[in-house]
Amino acid sequence: MAINARDDRPSGGVARLPRRDSTPNFADHWSGSHDAVDLMQLWSTLCRSYRLVLLVALVVFCAAMYRTLTSPMEFQASGRLYLGELDGNAHPAPAQNAIEFSGTGQGELGSEIEIIHSRALVSRAILASGMNVSIEPAGQEPPVFWRWLLSRRDSALLDRGLREVRAVNAILSEKARDGLSFELRFKTPETYELYSENRLVAGGKLGELLKTDEFELTLVQGADGLPKAGSRYEMSVLPLEELTDEAVGMLDVYAPKGTNGPVNVLTLDFSSSSPRAAAAFLTHLMEAYLQERQSWKTEDATAAETFVTSQLRTIRESLDNVQKQLATYRTNNRVVVLDSEAKAMIEQIAKYEEQRVAARLQVAALADMKRALSSKEPPMGAYLVGEARDTVLEGMSSSLSQARQKLTELESQFNDVAPPVQEQRAQVKAQLEAVQNYVSSRLSRAQESLGTLSGIIGQFEQKLKTVPSAEFGLAQLSRESEVYSRTYSYLLERQQQAAIVKASTLSKNRILDVPRVSDREDSPKLALSAASGLVGLALGVALVLLHSIFAGTLQSESDVHRSIGASPIWARIPRRRRARTLGPAFDGQSFELPAGHADSRFVEAFRALRTSVYHWAASARSTVVLITSPAPGDGKTTCAHWLAAALATDGRRVLVIDADLRRPVREAEVIAGREQNLRSALLGTCDWHEAVRRVPLSFGEFYLLPAGGMARAELLSSERMSQLVSQARHEFDFVLIDSPSFPFVSDGLTLAALSDMVLSVMRLQNTPRKVAVEHARRMSASSSFAVVVNDAGATSRWRHSYPRSEGPSAGSSDGANQSVTRGHWQRAGFAAAGLVTRMSSSVPFSAATEDDAEGETFPLLRSRIRG
Numbered sequence: 001m002a003i004n005a006r007d008d009r010p011s012g013g014v015a016r017l018p019r020r021d022s023t024p025n026f027a028d029h030w031s032g033s034h035d036a037v038d039l040m041q042l043w044s045t046l047c048r049s050y051r052l053v054l055l056v057a058l059v060v061f062c063a064a065m066y067r068t069l070t071s072p073m074e075f076q077a078s079g080r081l082y083l084g085e086l087d088g089n090a091h092p093a094p095a096q097n098a099i100e101f102s103g104t105g106q107g108e109l110g111s112e113i114e115i116i117h118s119r120a121l122v123s124r125a126i127l128a129s130g131m132n133v134s135i136e137p138a139g140q141e142p143p144v145f146w147r148w149l150l151s152r153r154d155s156a157l158l159d160r161g162l163r164e165v166r167a168v169n170a171i172l173s174e175k176a177r178d179g180l181s182f183e184l185r186f187k188t189p190e191t192y193e194l195y196s197e198n199r200l201v202a203g204g205k206l207g208e209l210l211k212t213d214e215f216e217l218t219l220v221q222g223a224d225g226l227p228k229a230g231s232r233y234e235m236s237v238l239p240l241e242e243l244t245d246e247a248v249g250m251l252d253v254y255a256p257k258g259t260n261g262p263v264n265v266l267t268l269d270f271s272s273s274s275p276r277a278a279a280a281f282l283t284h285l286m287e288a289y290l291q292e293r294q295s296w297k298t299e300d301a302t303a304a305e306t307f308v309t310s311q312l313r314t315i316r317e318s319l320d321n322v323q324k325q326l327a328t329y330r331t332n333n334r335v336v337v338l339d340s341e342a343k344a345m346i347e348q349i350a351k352y353e354e355q356r357v358a359a360r361l362q363v364a365a366l367a368d369m370k371r372a373l374s375s376k377e378p379p380m381g382a383y384l385v386g387e388a389r390d391t392v393l394e395g396m397s398s399s400l401s402q403a404r405q406k407l408t409e410l411e412s413q414f415n416d417v418a419p420p421v422q423e424q425r426a427q428v429k430a431q432l433e434a435v436q437n438y439v440s441s442r443l444s445r446a447q448e449s450l451g452t453l454s455g456i457i458g459q460f461e462q463k464l465k466t467v468p469s470a471e472f473g474l475a476q477l478s479r480e481s482e483v484y485s486r487t488y489s490y491l492l493e494r495q496q497q498a499a500i501v502k503a504s505t506l507s508k509n510r511i512l513d514v515p516r517v518s519d520r521e522d523s524p525k526l527a528l529s530a531a532s533g534l535v536g537l538a539l540g541v542a543l544v545l546l547h548s549i550f551a552g553t554l555q556s557e558s559d560v561h562r563s564i565g566a567s568p569i570w571a572r573i574p575r576r577r578r579a580r581t582l583g584p585a586f587d588g589q590s591f592e593l594p595a596g597h598a599d600s601r602f603v604e605a606f607r608a609l610r611t612s613v614y615h616w617a618a619s620a621r622s623t624v625v626l627i628t629s630p631a632p633g634d635g636k637t638t639c640a641h642w643l644a645a646a647l648a649t650d651g652r653r654v655l656v657i658d659a660d661l662r663r664p665v666r667e668a669e670v671i672a673g674r675e676q677n678l679r680s681a682l683l684g685t686c687d688w689h690e691a692v693r694r695v696p697l698s699f700g701e702f703y704l705l706p707a708g709g710m711a712r713a714e715l716l717s718s719e720r721m722s723q724l725v726s727q728a729r730h731e732f733d734f735v736l737i738d739s740p741s742f743p744f745v746s747d748g749l750t751l752a753a754l755s756d757m758v759l760s761v762m763r764l765q766n767t768p769r770k771v772a773v774e775h776a777r778r779m780s781a782s783s784s785f786a787v788v789v790n791d792a793g794a795t796s797r798w799r800h801s802y803p804r805s806e807g808p809s810a811g812s813s814d815g816a817n818q819s820v821t822r823g824h825w826q827r828a829g830f831a832a833a834g835l836v837t838r839m840s841s842s843v844p845f846s847a848a849t850e851d852d853a854e855g856e857t858f859p860l861l862r863s864r865i866r867g
Contacts, residue, residue: 045548045555046541048575048765053540060536068529069146075158075275076522077282077515081289083112083264084508112266113253114401116289117408122251123244125285130168131277132243133217135161138183138232142273145524155519159276164227165206170217170237177239180215184233189226192219194235223276247281248408265512275518282515294507305499307364311357312491319484349460352453353483354490359450361494366443373436396438400431554767560789563762563772567785570759571609572792573639574601609639609788610646613734616757616784622729626755628739628748630775634763635790640738643759644695648702652733655692657724658707659716659751660740677708681724682715688724703732717750725754743774752779763790 046053086109115121126132136142143157151157165184172180183195193203194210204210206226209218215237227233252269268286272278407424414421548555554563557572617623627643629636637658644654661679681688693704715721728735737755742748752758758779762772779785 042545042548042556044575045765046544049544053537053544056540056543057533057536060539061530061533064529064532064536068524068526069149070144071524072142072273073145073148073521074271074273074523075278075518075520076269076271077275077278077518078270078513079268079282079286079515080512081266081268081286082510082512083109083266084510085293086112086264109255109264109266110398110405111401113255114405115292116253116266116268116285117248117251117405119244119248121285121288121292122247123240124288125281126240126243126247127169127171128284128288129277129280130166130170131247131272131274131281132238132240133167133170134236134238135165135167135184135233137161138234145521145526148521149526153520159274161233162222162274162276163224164222164231165219165233166222167217167219167235167237169209170215172215172237172239173213176214176237179239180237182235182237184219184235186227186229186231188229245411249413251285268515270515271522279515279517286511290507290509290511293509297507305495307361308491308495312488312495315484315488315491319481319488322481322484345460349457350483350486352457352460354486356450356453356457357487357490359446359453363443363446363450366439366446370436370439370443373432373439393435393438393442396431396435400428400435403428403431551765552768552770554762554764554769554772556764557789557792559769560762560764560772560787563769564760564776564785564787565780567776567780567787569789570612570786571605571788573605573635573788573790575791576602606639606642606646609643610650612786613643613647616786617734622733622735623757624725624729624735624737624755626737626739626748626751626758627761628751628758628779629741629761629763629767630743630771631763631767632741632744633766634741634761636741636761637738639759639761639788639790640736644702644734644736645697647734648697648700651700653731654702654734654736655705655728655732656702656736656738657705657728658738659747660707660738661709661711661713661715662740662745662747663707664710675708677706679708679711679715681705682711682718682720684720688727713745713747713750716747722754742779743771748779757784757786759786759788761788761790764792766791 137160140160143151148154148157181196182201183198184192185195186192190206191203192206194201202210202212204219206219206221209216217237247270250271253266255266256263268282270278270282270285272281403424407421407428410418410421410424416422554560557569560569613623613625625643627636627640640656644656647654657678659678676686676691678688678691680686681691688705691705691708693706695702695704725735725737737751739748739751748758760775760779776785776787
């Protein structure tokens with residue numbers, strides 16, 4: 001095939017860019033100014049991976065909805081308590097050195113919360129409400145959320161067993177600590193039998209206690225009436241200890257927030273799969289708390305009354321005896337009278353005796369408190385709140401109650417050997433020891449005070465003995481009468497106070513809101529599950545961005561800049577949208593594609609690349625350009641063909657040499673009995689001119705020298721290859737050498753020595769960073785080096801066009817300069833992309849597309865390849 005002599009064209013006045021001889025400092029450039037986050041590239045990455053983002057969002061949404069719709073419902077019961085006994089103004093403060101026996105002193109809400117959370121009260125509420133026994137009609141399971149929604153929240157589906165029968169005070173023995181399951185069969189509406197694996201276990205009657213070796217319980221009538229004869233139920237009895245721990249963890253007791261002053265109101269929330277069981281448990285818990293508080297109050301008053309009554313009886317007898325003796329003495333000794341000093345001493349002795357009695361009462365109260373604190377589990381509500389009217393003791397007890405409440409919460413979340421539980425348990429122990437030490441210290445001080453008072457009284461008694469003997473008897477009797485009288489009055493007042501508290505059956509604590517049976521679930525939350533799609537969307541975006549940031553491949557132009565150092569970027573090829581069709585029909589002569597094609601940005605990128613090549617080679621008569629890449633799949637073959645089409649459409653004579661001798665082909669092209677390609681030309685079996693193929697375009701043509709398949713890499717460094725390139729320089733304006741990727745193979749370095757410049761194609765999301773650094777460092781050392789960034793930016797889906805002239809343009813004499821038909825560059829582009837198939841039977845499709853992710857097949861062009 002003859003090739004016309006090259007048509008030399010004036011270079012014009014464009015100055016040639018200087019060639020760079022020095023190797024860039026890559027270490028310095030890595031710490032340069034390209035570290036900013038490329039937001040546009042991140043957005044491009046998201047757009048390119050939108051399917052993954054949507055898939056993650058869909059998976060998260062479906063998983064959340066499936067779990068929500070197949071989960072059982074939880075219903076919350078809520079009630080409120082008013083603690084009137086904690087009002088600071090409800091009771092006047094007792095006198096100094098006096099002890100409050102009524103048990104109604106002001107306490108802390110934290111202590112009351114701790115009391116409500118106590119296992120004893122929770123266990124009582126569970127037994128009274130029957131929450132540890134599950135009863136369901138035989139063969140029926142509790143509804144899941146989707147059935148509940150489909151039934152439009154029909155409350156008849158809930159607690160079907162509890163509506164007819166329920167169990168209370170169910171306790172398991174040590175033999176059945178893991179729980180029991182029975183089949184409950186009613187013979188009559190009031191009599192029943194329990195079966196375990198079709199074996200009769202026991203029988204009983206509603207309202208009567210049923211007791212066996214393994215359990216005891218009482219079945220009672222449900223809210224909707226008696227069960228029918230023949231009804232069968234599945235009944236499970238759960239261990240009380242495990243259920244108590246679970247209930248303590250689920251019970252939420254809190255005071256209102258956001259108020260300026262103290263509000264003695266507590267709100268109790270509890271959730272359960274049974275709305276009736278939740279409401280019954282909370283009701284019994286509040287009643288148990290009020291009863292316990294009242295019983296503590298009565299017990300304190302009873303103990304105080306018993307102690308005071310015993311002392312009062314003794315003092316009364318002593319007072320009566322002394323008064324009789326005093327009356328007899330005055331009758332027999334009418335002339336004996338006491339002087340003022342003796343009367344003053346008697347009065348002082350009486351006052352100190354009264355204080356000694358109060359000190360004895362205080363010592364007795366503190367001794368009782370010390371005994372209570374020495375028990376295994378001190379009842380804080382009964383002994384530490386408000387009895388001694390000690391602000392220090394109240395503060396310490398409040399801190400201890402909060403610490404115990406936190407310990408309860410941790411025990412519900414972790415096991416006993418968990419470090420947080422052990423640390424909190426040690427803190428509770430330390431605070432309890434501090435309270436015990438404080439009470440012991442105060443008891444010691446009270447005993448010392450009692451001893452001091454006894455000593456003072458003894459001193460006065462010794463001094464009283466110094467009065468004359470005639471007056472001494474009268475003074476002694478008068479002293480005893482005064483002391484017993486004052487003591488009796490004080491004890492009588494204390495007895496009346498204790499009797500009033502003991503006789504009182506009304507408490508200031510009240511239930512403000514009784515828990516009601518809820519008809520709407522508290523969980524699961526359908527709206528939150530629906531919003532999980534947004535969470536999945538955010539998760540998908542995060543996965544894509546994290547992969548983009550931490551991936552080992554180039555992700556943005558900033559990565560490319562850091563990899564190539566100071567080398568320039570001559571073009572940014574946008575990601576192409578894959579068309580469903582090849583475009584308008586091919587008529588055998590030309591490609592006619594509209595100029596407003598969606599890939600116009602793609603074409604404009606090669607126009608920019610062509611202009612950069614012109615600027616670089618402005619004063620050269622011929623230019624050899626090596627087109628390579630750091631990694632396979634970067635798109636260098638596509639860029640070579642599109643650049644050739646761009647140059648040829650501009651009237652340049654272009655030869656594309658496929659120098660990839662590392663890639664096999666299915667079948668070699670044989671013409672006139674000989675194989676004609678680059679491999680055969682380098683082996684000397686044919687002339688390279690004969691192997692060149694003409695590729696026609698709508699406006700111009702370029703030429704292709706196919707590789708021909710695998711051969712020794714040393715052929716590229718042979719004298720024949722040098723002569724081939726030298727001869728091509730004189731016959732073509734531009735020689736584009738399509739080289740294998742470097743550093744995967746070394747052919748690029750060999751061909752770079754024959755080239756004037758190197759164009760390296762780096763594809764985002766494909767080129768490894770480390771490989772790109774090595775590639776740029778080695779390739780830029782031998783020739784002028786520039787980079788083409790492939791897949792830069794989002795997919796080019798937008799359209800743009802310019803107005804078309806309806807007639808000849810201004811300045812045209814014959815109308816020949818009309819506006820260029822739309823699609824000029826798209827026609828050239830699709831023709832060049834068709835070269836990926838090597839445009840002949842010697843280059844099959846698989847070989848053409850191995851290194852070109854953007855290549856497309858144009859089989860109809862094969863008839864145009866041969867000249």
